[in-house]
Amino acid sequence: MAEQAILTINAGSSSIKFSVYDAGTLTETVSGIVESLAPNRQTTLSIKRLDNGEKLSEAIDANDHAGAFVEILRHGAMLFAGRTVAGVGHRIVHGGIDYGGPAPLTEDSLRALAVLEPMAPLHQPHNLAAARAATKALPDAIQIGCFDTAFHRTHPWVNDTFALPRQWYDKGVRRYGFHGLSYEYISGTLQETEPALAAGRVIVCHLGNGASMCALKDGRSVGSTMGFSALDGLPMGTRCGQLDPGVLLYFMDQGMDARQIETLLYHESGLKGLSGISNDMRDLEASDESKAKQAIDYFVFRIRREIGGMAAVLGGLDGLVFCGGIGENSARVRREVCQDMDWLGIELDKVANADNQRQISTGRVRVMVIPTDEEVVIARAVKAAL
Ligand code: ADP
DSSP: OTTEEEEEEEEOSSOEEEEEEETTTOOEEEEEEEEOOSTTSOEEEEEEETTTOOEEEEEEOOSSHHHHHHHHHTTHHHHHTTOEEEEEEEEESOOTTTOSSOEEOOHHHHHHHHTTGGGSTTTHHHHHHHHHHHHHHOTTSEEEEEETTGGGGGOOGGGTOOSSOHHHHHTTOSOOOOOHHHHHHHHHHHHHHOHHHHTSEEEEEEESSSEEEEEEETTEEEEESOOSSTTSSSOOSSOOOSOOHHHHHHHHHTTOOHHHHHHHHHHSOHHHHHHSSOSOHHHHHHOOOHHHHHHHHHHHHHHHHHHHHHHHHHTSOSEEEEEHHHHHHOHHHHHHHHTTOGGGTOOBOHHHHHTTOSBOBOSSSEEEEOOOOHHHHHHHHHHHHO
């Protein structure tokens, strides 16, 4: 398989992140991104060869995913270095109740996945558009979908349901949980490097622009802070996190329609809404304003609450893992999350924490910083399918 390549695709509303892997060794050889993919905006394409450092950045003429694909593949020589693309792996946010693992994307499965679009309107249509574009552009490659919900299909029923009339559960109104590719990576890494810990009770905090937490028991997800949508649980860069549904009724009574509420909850809330300064944790940490501190305080408070709840669900705690841009880099957030948690067995090694080391605890509970890698999880799934 040495002369074959695997392409991974992570498509958002206005961006496509992609990586190329050697299919034999699963070495990442290229990473790239298409940005500002929208009508009337100047779209750019950036590609970086990781093996020889070659870089490219250019303005491209594309205003949808199909057009962007044509532009990406124009650089086939740089991307694939003479290898054929044997498989393409796609990050798909929603796999509903039927997809508990990676699956081939065919006309039938793409049609079934499109039915889930109303459940993830900001992600699913773009994920599927990219899959259709890749199928057209690379008809000889297998196309594999990797679902953010799949890792959480092991949740027990009490963690899967809302207390709504039964028919809604049957219609798919459930707590799905997301960020599953990241949790799968962390769980797999723990199994490889810390098998004793992986067999125990671990909470993983994926703290990036999107943020959620996952309770792992024996390597499997038994709970997540995200539920029906990627809005629930922790506050995020611009998303609100957990909200009393009564607030939504109040907004509607105030005359707001679904689209206005969607914009408020997805794009104007979270760290950005609370601080009025930025959605970026680095800006908030650098700011002297009290609102910036309050936004961080709320973020930390919600994580601490969830640690307590998840530890109760797990029946104790053996490990706490931080990942994502904030989890991997913000010593302050980790320090504040772990403060006064000795009752739970969490004691931070302040020096190791300040240094972003892998093991940052001295107490009974192992606290670790593990950089996540969702792309390689996708590449592994494609390799398995090949
Ligand atoms: P995404 O969810 O889009 O993949 P990332 O995982 O890249 O996002 O995380 C982005 C977040 O990580 C931003 O809030 C950014 O401020 C934060 N971050 C990155 N580096 C640091 C750092 N050194 N200190 C604090 N926060 C950081």
